[in-house]
Amino acid sequence: MAEIQIKNVAKSFGAYQALHDINLTIADQEFMVLLGASGCGKSTLLRIIAGLETATAGEVWIGGRRIDHLSPKDRGIAMVFQNYAVFPHLTVFENIGFGLRMQKLPNDEVTRRVERVATLMHIEQLLKRYSGELSGGQRQRVAVARALAMEPDVILMDEPLSNLDALLRMEMRAELKGVLAESKTTAIYVTHDQVEAMSMADRISVMHQGRIVQAASPIEVYRNPSAEFVASFIGNPPMNFLKATPAGDGKWSVAGQVMDGPRADRPHLQFAIRPEDIQPAEQGLTATAKVVEPLGAHLLVTCEVDGSLFRAVLDSDMVVRPGETLTLAPQADRVRWFDPETTKAVA
Amino acid sequence: MTDAVASDLGADTRKPARFLYISAVVLLCAWVIVPIYFLLINTLSSPETVTSFPKPFIPEFDLGSLTFFAGFAGILTALKNSVVVAGLTMIMSIAIGAPAGYALSRFDFPGKGLFRLLILLTRAFPLPLLALPLAVLFIRTGLDDTAFGLALVHTTLAIPFAVLITFSLFSGIPIELEEAAWTLGCTRLTAFTKVVLPLILPGITASAIFAFVISWNEVFAAAVLTIENRTLTAFLLQNLDTSPLHLKFAGGFILVVPALIFIFAVRKYLFAMWGIANR
Numbered sequence: 370m371a372e373i374q375i376k377n378v379a380k381s382f383g384a385y386q387a388l389h390d391i392n393l394t395i396a397d398q399e400f401m402v403l404l405g406a407s408g409c410g411k412s413t414l415l416r417i418i419a420g421l422e423t424a425t426a427g428e429v430w431i432g433g434r435r436i437d438h439l440s441p442k443d444r445g446i447a448m449v450f451q452n453y454a455v456f457p458h459l460t461v462f463e464n465i466g467f468g469l470r471m472q473k474l475p476n477d478e479v480t481r482r483v484e485r486v487a488t489l490m491h492i493e494q495l496l497k498r499y500s501g502e503l504s505g506g507q508r509q510r511v512a513v514a515r516a517l518a519m520e521p522d523v524i525l526m527d528e529p530l531s532n533l534d535a536l537l538r539m540e541m542r543a544e545l546k547g548v549l550a551e552s553k554t555t556a557i558y559v560t561h562d563q564v565e566a567m568s569m570a571d572r573i574s575v576m577h578q579g580r581i582v583q584a585a586s587p588i589e590v591y592r593n594p595s596a597e598f599v600a601s602f603i604g605n606p607p608m609n610f611l612k613a614t615p616a617g618d619g620k621w622s623v624a625g626q627v628m629d630g631p632r633a634d635r636p637h638l639q640f641a642i643r644p645e646d647i648q649p650a651e652q653g654l655t656a657t658a659k660v661v662e663p664l665g666a667h668l669l670v671t672c673e674v675d676g677s678l679f680r681a682v683l684d685s686d687m688v689v690r691p692g693e694t695l696t697l698a699p700q701a702d703r704v705r706w707f708d709p710e711t712t713k714a715v716a
Numbered sequence: 717m718t719d720a721v722a723s724d725l726g727a728d729t730r731k732p733a734r735f736l737y738i739s740a741v742v743l744l745c746a747w748v749i750v751p752i753y754f755l756l757i758n759t760l761s762s763p764e765t766v767t768s769f770p771k772p773f774i775p776e777f778d779l780g781s782l783t784f785f786a787g788f789a790g791i792l793t794a795l796k797n798s799v800v801v802a803g804l805t806m807i808m809s810i811a812i813g814a815p816a817g818y819a820l821s822r823f824d825f826p827g828k829g830l831f832r833l834l835i836l837l838t839r840a841f842p843l844p845l846l847a848l849p850l851a852v853l854f855i856r857t858g859l860d861d862t863a864f865g866l867a868l869v870h871t872t873l874a875i876p877f878a879v880l881i882t883f884s885l886f887s888g889i890p891i892e893l894e895e896a897a898w899t900l901g902c903t904r905l906t907a908f909t910k911v912v913l914p915l916i917l918p919g920i921t922a923s924a925i926f927a928f929v930i931s932w933n934e935v936f937a938a939a940v941l942t943i944e945n946r947t948l949t950a951f952l953l954q955n956l957d958t959s960p961l962h963l964k965f966a967g968g969f970i971l972v973v974p975a976l977i978f979i980f981a982v983r984k985y986l987f988a989m990w991g992i993a994n995r
């Protein structure tokens with residue numbers, strides 16, 4: 370059992386506060402992804418859990434044991450680094466067995482475990498090589514195998530795939546997900562790539578400027594973003610926003626169109642809709658097409674609605690010309706509303 | 717047509733430049749190699765040939781001079797002293813310099829930039845300026861005329877290089893390697909011995925050898941601070957006007973050869989220290 374609890378963790382580097390009051394619970398065997406733009410504090414949080422960085426405040430618990438005062442080796446964790454950190458003076462075999470040797474396991478046990486994870490990561494034919502003789506992808510496999518060989522309670526990964534090329538990244542993504550699910554380890558995976566996050570995670574924690582903005586399942590984060598930041602950060606093309614003014618009795622006026630909305634007493638709200646939740650219709654928002662991009666599977670139309678940029682993903686059979694005026698209807702149950710003052714979602 | 721003219725012109729302008737370049741290379745090589753070659757010839761000639769004229773261009777491989785050198789009173793003791801002092805210098809400058817290099821590359825502390833500057837500044841004081849106060853100090857503390865005392869002075873000369881070389885070595889080792897070792901069950905110390913040390917050992921050896929050479933070749937402090945326990949350089953300097961020519965040649969040769977071999981062995985790290993890409 371390795372549930373991770375992060376309680377009120379904060380971190381300052383001198384005057385700069387990199388993390389603000391982080392609270393997060395990660396269930397046993399859960400695959401948690403920390404997602405956010407570069408510099409938002411993902412690595413810092415991961416390194417605090419690993420013990421490579423000391424929190425300024427707060428506690429970290431793993432499996433019911435407080436571990437934030439322990440050194441990295443006593444925390445029951447293993448880590449995979451972005452630049453692989455494969456030891457150049459050791460063979461692949463000795464790299465994978467490094468942690469096991471430190472535990473003073475008998476030789477045959479080391480061999481058995483190294484060979485098992487090497488087979489799992491498909492590098493059994495590379496065991497005699499040195500890291501200088503490996504490709505980036507192979508080094509990444511060695512780094513993951515080395516972490517798995519420790520049979521840790523928790524495996525921590527900091528952008529492990531970001532140095533690989535796109536095709537290899539997609540391949541490794543699926544493979545890593547399978548291997549980790551099988552190993553029954555609790556995993557925390559840091560990435561700035563939302564596709565990676567969506568495809569691998571059981572749960573995503575979206576981070577922004579040193580805070581966790583939302584922690585939920587990928588589909589929840591996508592469908593019901595809790596704040597404007599999440600809505601605009603996740604999804605490609607991103608969500609559309611339009612200004613809405615009250616029209617009385619839970620109705621809101623968006624670009625001259627009156628719609629049902631939340632019964633909120635605010636001077637205005639942000640209306641939000643994903644580009645793929647928009648259909649051409651008889652009645653709806655009046656949009657002027659600006660750029661038309663046929664992407665094969667569908668048609669991406671960038672338009673202007675009420676002076677704002679507005680993107681729609683339409684059926685690829687449609688014919689739209691730049692300058693043409695369209696009437697676009699948002700799918701009612703997919704519309705979301707945000708309070709511009711707090712930037713939080715309003716139900 | 718225009719092509720031919722252009723290429724002709726190109727060849728015309730390139731030829732003198734190329735000639736100049738090659739002559740410069742030859743001249744520079746000769747500058748270094750010719751004296752060493754004469755040293756070699758004279759060392760491997762019989763004492764009679766050394767004093768005769770004209771000189772042969774091919775060594776006769778006569779070990780007379782070297783045998784005479786080995787038999788000269790006090791020379792073997794001086795040689796032994798040189799080795800002892802250089803050995804002590806090597807050990808002390810690495811023992812002090814390597815941890816300093818590690819700290820500089822791994823930790824941020826106030827005054828780090830100033831510290832690096834100060835390390836270099838130790839070379840700004842000419843030894844003759846320091847020699848007299850040092851001699852007085854050494855006589856008071858009883859360090860004068862000892863191998864250890866001289867090694868101390870040589871260590872201060874070698875330390876800046878030891879610190880700078882090891883600093884660049886440690887900086888070349890990503891901190892993630894150490895961090896990975898920590899997460900895999902190492903303490904700071906075991907991570908150092910199991911990961912960092914094996915990676916920098918060749919470089920440490922090189923900087924140790926360099927410290928050895930600095931001490932081996934140093935003559936001023938050696939001449940001022942020792943009387944009975946002279947090192948080879950000081951001994952040769954002292955006997956320069958009284959000793960026969962072939963002894964000087966043999967002595968010079970014995971001094972130059974180890975230094976040459978060592979410098980050649982560690983050239984890669986010297987380039988690295990000065991930021992010159994090698995190969």
Ligand SMILES: Nc1ncnc2c1ncn2[C@@H]1O[C@H](COP(=O)(O)OP(=O)(O)O)[C@@H](O)[C@H]1O
Pocket residue numbers: 382385387405406407408409410411412413414
């Ligand atoms: N050792 C450090 N000293 C000072 N500032 C740091 C240090 N490590 C990280 N930071 C700062 O903390 C912020 C978060 O960094 P990091 O956790 O690495 O971001 P991410 O991994 O999300 O890209 C960044 O603004 C970074 O500049």
Ligand SMILES: [Mg+2]
Pocket residue numbers: 411412413527
């Ligand atoms: Mg990072």
